Amino acid sequence: MPVEYTERSLLKYSQQIIELFRNPKNVGEMENPTVTAIEGDPKCGDMMQMFLKVKDDKITDAKFLSFGCAANIATGSMVTEMVKGRRVDEAEKLSIKEISNKLGGLPMLKMHCAVLAHKTLRKAVQEYKRKKVEGGAPKTPT
Amino acid sequence: MKVYLDNGTTTSVAKEVLDAMLPYFTEKFGHPIFVYSLGQEAADSVEKAQKIIAKTINARPGEIIFTSGGTEANDFAIRGIAYANKKGGNQIITTKIENPSVLRVCEKLEKEGFKVDYLDVDSQGFVNLNQLRELISEKTALVSAMHVNDEIGTIESIEEIGRILREQNHKIYFHVNAAASYAKVPINVERMNIDALSISAHKIHGPKGVGALYLREGTPIEPITFGYISLFTLKPGTENVPAIVGFGKAAELAFNGFGKNVEHMLRLRDKLMAGIEEKIQHMVLHGPRGNKRSPANVNYSFKYVEGESVLLHLDLNGISVATGSACSTRKLEPSHVLTAIGVKPEVAHGAIRFTLSRYNTSEEIDYVLEVLPRVIENLRKISPLKPEKF
Numbered sequence: 001m002p003v004e005y006t007e008r009s010l011l012k013y014s015q016q017i018i019e020l021f022r023n024p025k026n027v028g029e030m031e032n033p034t035v036t037a038i039e040g041d042p043k044c045g046d047m048m049q050m051f052l053k054v055k056d057d058k059i060t061d062a063k064f065l066s067f068g069c070a071a072n073i074a075t076g077s078m079v080t081e082m083v084k085g086r087r088v089d090e091a092e093k094l095s096i097k098e099i100s101n102k103l104g105g106l107p108m109l110k111m112h113c114a115v116l117a118h119k120t121l122r123k124a125v126q127e128y129k130r131k132k133v134e135g136g137a138p139k140t141p142t
Numbered sequence: 143m144k145v146y147l148d149n150g151t152t153t154s155v156a157k158e159v160l161d162a163m164l165p166y167f168t169e170k171f172g173h174p175i176f177v178y179s180l181g182q183e184a185a186d187s188v189e190k191a192q193k194i195i196a197k198t199i200n201a202r203p204g205e206i207i208f209t210s211g212g213t214e215a216n217d218f219a220i221r222g223i224a225y226a227n228k229k230g231g232n233q234i235i236t237t238k239i240e241n242p243s244v245l246r247v248c249e250k251l252e253k254e255g256f257k258v259d260y261l262d263v264d265s266q267g268f269v270n271l272n273q274l275r276e277l278i279s280e281k282t283a284l285v286s287a288m289h290v291n292d293e294i295g296t297i298e299s300i301e302e303i304g305r306i307l308r309e310q311n312h313k314i315y316f317h318v319n320a321a322a323s324y325a326k327v328p329i330n331v332e333r334m335n336i337d338a339l340s341i342s343a344h345k346i347h348g349p350k351g352v353g354a355l356y357l358r359e360g361t362p363i364e365p366i367t368f369g370y371i372s373l374f375t376l377k378p379g380t381e382n383v384p385a386i387v388g389f390g391k392a393a394e395l396a397f398n399g400f401g402k403n404v405e406h407m408l409r410l411r412d413k414l415m416a417g418i419e420e421k422i423q424h425m426v427l428h429g430p431r432g433n434k435r436s437p438a439n440v441n442y443s444f445k446y447v448e449g450e451s452v453l454l455h456l457d458l459n460g461i462s463v464a465t466g467s468a469c470s471t472r473k474l475e476p477s478h479v480l481t482a483i484g485v486k487p488e489v490a491h492g493a494i495r496f497t498l499s500r501y502n503t504s505e506e507i508d509y510v511l512e513v514l515p516r517v518i519e520n521l522r523k524i525s526p527l528k529p530e531k532f
Contacts, residue, residue: 018454021451021454024524028523028524038526042487042488042491042527043486043487044487045448045467045487047526047527048526049526065524065525065526066525066526067446067525067526067527068448069448069450069451069454070450070451
């Protein structure tokens with residue numbers, strides 16, 4: 001059996017993550033979102049719901065709810081913070097690496113948390129595009 | 143306020159223990175095998191620790207072998223007895239809720255050709271004794287069961303298992319991992335018909351890196367480590383004398399006033415449980431209530447929140463606890479114990495374990511009961527899961 005060393009960094013959180021866990025941003029339910037999306041499964045230990053308000057293809061507000069660990073809450077905060085003010089097609093191009101870098105790096109074992117936030121965002125954006133094709137640009141209720 | 147409620151993981155070294163250990167690093171540092179006075183002083187101190195510990199479990203001093211901890215004691219007992227009794231039978235019976243230090247050893251033995259059966263447990267963690275009776279065969283050489291489950295505090299019917307094994311036509315050796323019960327629940331190796339018992343110092347305010355295996359005289363066992371024989375023929379290598387002295391002192395302290403210590407922990411346990419059940423909705427207790435539960439263990443799942451987030455928020459408030467959440471481990475799977483008692487994964491992810499020691503106070507429990515409901519409420523506010531969705 002080859003030797004395998006377990007790095008402590010597999011589990012260690014950066015200061016940015018702890019700070020966003022302590023004081024999360026954009027957390028909570030949004031009233032009248034343009035789109036919402038849920039990803040993950042509580043059985044696997046993490047789940048995220050994201051809400052976007054979009055006006056003329058531009059994200060004007062983003063919020064999220066989280067059932068998950070500190071990494072999940074921190075990445076949700078970071079992703080919603082990063083997409084506010086961006087156009088939907090730009091938001092869709094946001095990479096996991098960009099998110100992770102902004103968080104001061106994610107512990108290896110927690111990368112799936114960043115993947116979940118990223119997936120939830122993409123799902124919300126795709127939902128927006130689908131609605132737009134189906135019935136013109138979805139209106140943000142006022 | 144700092145509140146340490148993870149005593150089931152490890153404990154602080156008691157001041158008296160540290161004081162007893164210190165001279166053995168610098169002045170009384172001799173090797174116990176040699177006849178000069180420094181050596182004999184060390185050997186005497188090891189014998190003294192054997193005597194203290196033997197008395198606490200109704201064993202004889204010579205039946206106590208020191209190890210590097212509970213993990214090594216479990217490995218030594220299980221593999222040692224399995225190898226030595228291979229001719230008689232290659233079947234081992236254990237349970238699904240053992241500590242990894244037992245399960246991983248059993249898995250290794252399976253790879254080596256032994257047959258291992260894992261007993262089921264009920265929803266409170268009690269081992270299925272009927273299944274044990276059915277599985278016992280003429281090939282059964284060893285049964286290994288834990289006394290108290292380290293995660294959910296279930297006190298297993300060790301005496302009953304001992305009785306079942308005694309009634310068989312051939313000798314079946316009985317190993318008990320007592321790391322979570324030692325100094326909390328009475329142990330009597332005679333009454334319980336135990337042949338091998340593992341305990342660990344750092345769970346009872348002793349130092350880390352030392353444990354002990356009680357081994358009934360006459361039990362066939364093969365050594366699993368080899369080298370220079372010092373005091374123990376089956377366990378070569380230089381004894382960790384300062385740690386052994388500390389273990390003896392820790393046992394002495396824990397058992398002086400055993401009843402009082404247990405009563406104190408029971409009071410705190412019941413106060414914490416009553417407070418949680420009064421103040422927090424949608425919680426699930428893991429393990430039994432009352433006198434079949436360890437006085438030191440409280441374990442609840444708080445639905446719709448994830449355990450690691452609870453753990454870290456409590457930590458930000460100075461409170462240390464453990465969680466059964468997958469996210470806090472390297473494996474990303476929920477606890478095998480919670481799975482075995484039938485807890486759904488989404489509930490297991492919210493499990494929080496509080497483990498007490500005689501040094502915890504009523505004020506500390508008040509503080510936890512003030513902080514915890516707030517933490518759960520705040521995390522539920524940001525959770526996409528809501529009671530009505532279930």
